Amino acid sequence: MTNNNMVVGLDIGTSKVVAIVGHRLADGDIEIVGIGSHPSRGLKKGVVINIESTVQSIKRAVEEAELMAGCNIHSVFVGIAGSHIKSQNSHGVVGTTNREVTQSDIDRVIETAQAVTFPGDQKIIHLLPQEYAIDDHEGIKEPLGMSGVRLEAKVHLVTAAVNAIQNIAKCVNRCNLAVDGIILEQLASSYAVLSEDEKDLGVCLVDIGGGTTDIAIFTEGAIKHTAVIPIAGDQVTNDIAMALRTPTQNAEEIKIKYACALTQLASEEHVFQVPSVGDREPQELSRQRLAEVVEPRYDELFTLVRDEIRRSGYEDLIPAGVVLTGGTSKMEGVPQLAEEIFHMQVRIASPSNIKGLSDVVGNPIYSTGVGLLVYGLANSDAVSTAGRYVEEQPVTTVKSHNTPHQVDDDSGVIDKIKSWFKGNF
Numbered sequence: 001m002t003n004n005n006m007v008v009g010l011d012i013g014t015s016k017v018v019a020i021v022g023h024r025l026a027d028g029d030i031e032i033v034g035i036g037s038h039p040s041r042g043l044k045k046g047v048v049i050n051i052e053s054t055v056q057s058i059k060r061a062v063e064e065a066e067l068m069a070g071c072n073i074h075s076v077f078v079g080i081a082g083s084h085i086k087s088q089n090s091h092g093v094v095g096t097t098n099r100e101v102t103q104s105d106i107d108r109v110i111e112t113a114q115a116v117t118f119p120g121d122q123k124i125i126h127l128l129p130q131e132y133a134i135d136d137h138e139g140i141k142e143p144l145g146m147s148g149v150r151l152e153a154k155v156h157l158v159t160a161a162v163n164a165i166q167n168i169a170k171c172v173n174r175c176n177l178a179v180d181g182i183i184l185e186q187l188a189s190s191y192a193v194l195s196e197d198e199k200d201l202g203v204c205l206v207d208i209g210g211g212t213t214d215i216a217i218f219t220e221g222a223i224k225h226t227a228v229i230p231i232a233g234d235q236v237t238n239d240i241a242m243a244l245r246t247p248t249q250n251a252e253e254i255k256i257k258y259a260c261a262l263t264q265l266a267s268e269e270h271v272f273q274v275p276s277v278g279d280r281e282p283q284e285l286s287r288q289r290l291a292e293v294v295e296p297r298y299d300e301l302f303t304l305v306r307d308e309i310r311r312s313g314y315e316d317l318i319p320a321g322v323v324l325t326g327g328t329s330k331m332e333g334v335p336q337l338a339e340e341i342f343h344m345q346v347r348i349a350s351p352s353n354i355k356g357l358s359d360v361v362g363n364p365i366y367s368t369g370v371g372l373l374v375y376g377l378a379n380s381d382a383v384s385t386a387g388r389y390v391e392e393q394p395v396t397t398v399k400s401h402n403t404p405h406q407v408d409d410d411s412g413v414i415d416k417i418k419s420w421f422k423g424n425f
Helices: 051-069 103-113 162-174 185-193 196-201 233-244 248-258 287-312 334-342 364-378 413-424
Strands: 006-012 016-024 030-039 075-080 086-095 122-134 137-140 150-161 178-184 203-208 213-219 222-229 271-274 283-286 322-325 346-348 354-356
Touching (some): 006 162, 006 185, 016 364, 030 051, 075 162, 075 364, 086 222, 122 178, 122 222, 150 162, 150 178, 150 222, 178 185, 178 364, 185 213, 185 322, 196 203, 196 213, 203 287, 213 287, 222 287, 233 248, 233 287, 248 287, 283 287, 287 334, 322 334, 322 364, 334 346
Parallel strands (some): 075 178, 203 322, 322 346
Antiparallel strands (some): 006 016, 086 150, 122 137, 122 150, 203 213
16 A cells, blocks of 8 residues: 555643544545554653653554554654643734735735744744734635735734753654644644534534643634643542552543542442552442542533633633543543533534544544644645754654655565564563
8 A cells, every 4th residue: 555645643642642644535535544552651741751751652652553554654743732832812914915915915914913922932833813804804714816905814823832842843753753743732633523613603622631631712713712721631540549549550440440520420339449559458439439539620620621711701602612522521421510510512522524443533532643633634734843943853864744745655564563563572
């Protein structure tokens, strides 16, 4: 299978690293042909804290994706998250050329809109146009060729800490991969789980991962507000570990198997074994008692999200409600508790309109990874943001592209299969 139109999305999360390989079919649909996932050990709250551990997790995830897709991966679109992410709305105004909007005018007004002062340690990673205005006419999406003398652009600017960008790019480069683009994770997730109707009507996307909860608000088809809350699934796991006096690994398993975010939905009769620390005997616990530990943390998280929505000024402009995604949104009782706090409709979303491995990736856990892939296919001319910050280059010669030619067949696939089996058995 030789296909030079494939793209790879790499979700480097706090709890897992996921690599997803796919391409666009002739009918416009997206087909996923490979996926690799490996526990993440080198991040905390979305930020790299151990480069070597992160590199090893990326390598394992990429190797699995290569084996499944039957190809070699050379470059990726990477997600970024963390409380260092900042955003704001801005606007710019210019005069048009010969009373008609040209591409040069659009470029100039965008450049004017991004002339905003940021701290020295922050760098713009996204400049997202919201709408244009020509003279007194607002709400224009495509101004090219329209008549007028004054062009105004409203944009949403997203910045990230330069050192965080450098560390992510450095980890990817050490895996002999090039970075085709660094994308805000909730923006990527929106490509996988939100419909155009929801974006037009007004919707709030809440991506609850392991280390961070990422928020994105859309109205009139454009992104208007983004934010990051440093509370997510890891805090739930820690609460369980502390309350039940059980190792963190066991707490994570208990959370996945038995936890419920709403106490009234959990049964007192449903009892399970909780492993103890050291040589102590396991203890028995009811599912309702576990819910009493979990619910306060979700209540706190959703209250913080609600406060952020109110602070943004868009609370009354999202009639489509709240869309929850990410692995931590899967727990029973989450949508019911969220509706109680938000006082609006809530749904749990998984990647949709995907062919190929849809049964595998049709899970909120993979929303960001699939979204990175979809973003990469939609923005195939995206230029690597990371390249400006990373001094070291990949150890071996790696193809670097600005078009979606990240995956090639190679005779080295057999060697990778051997390497994978050595690492796993």
